[in-house]
Amino acid sequence: MAVREIIRMGHPTLRQVARPLVLEELSSRFIDQLIRDMVDTLHQAGGIGLAAPQVNESLRLAIIEIPGGESRYGEIPAMPLTVFVNPEIEVLDGGSAGCWEGCLSVPGLRGFVERPQHIRVRSLDLRGNRLETELHGFFATVLQHEFDHLDGKLYLDRLKDTRLLVFEDLLNAGQAIAGD
DSSP states (O other): OOOOOOOOOOOOOSSSSBBOOOOHHSSSHHHHHHHHHHHHHHHHOSSSEEEGGGGGGOBBBEEEOOEEEEEEEEEEEEEEEEEEEEEEEEEEEEEEEEEEEEEEEEEEEEEEEEEEEEEEEEEEEEESSSSEEEEEEHHHHHHHHHHHHHHHHHHGGGGGGGEEEHHHHHHTTTOOOOOO
16 A cells, blocks of 8 residues: 655645646556555545645546545445546536535635536546546536646635635534625
8 A cells, every 4th residue: 555645735736737648658657556546545535536736746637436425525426436637627507506625635624615516527547548427516526626636726716705714623513604
């Protein structure tokens, strides 16, 4: 098991636009090991998504694995481990909804972020095959959050009202006060 350090807000890699991977890299030993390390790191941290920049690799690569069931996000459906290479998002419906987002690179905080709830994702798999899928609701939110890391953005950049940024323990205890 190779758990990597998750870099935190303030580290310059988190604010860089990550570079795309070229097809020849997808079958490399480096990328294979990076994905294995990212999976181990995600499991160790108890997260549901991790982007390569969060482990200090400025590459357009992210993984999502949602076990499903009851979680800190409420009851959610499962999503098997999925690797996204060079993902692109197309918003299919401008309607948005908000969610208390957290981030492994911003430990201890949660912020209420509104995001589009119907998107199309185009990416490559590890064999270089094009993938395309439509996502709604929670899945759409999770992928937008992770893919923001590939553009040097954190969920904090999406806050419309900084009064909706709270410490996680206060939110979990029901002590957080919502903004107007």
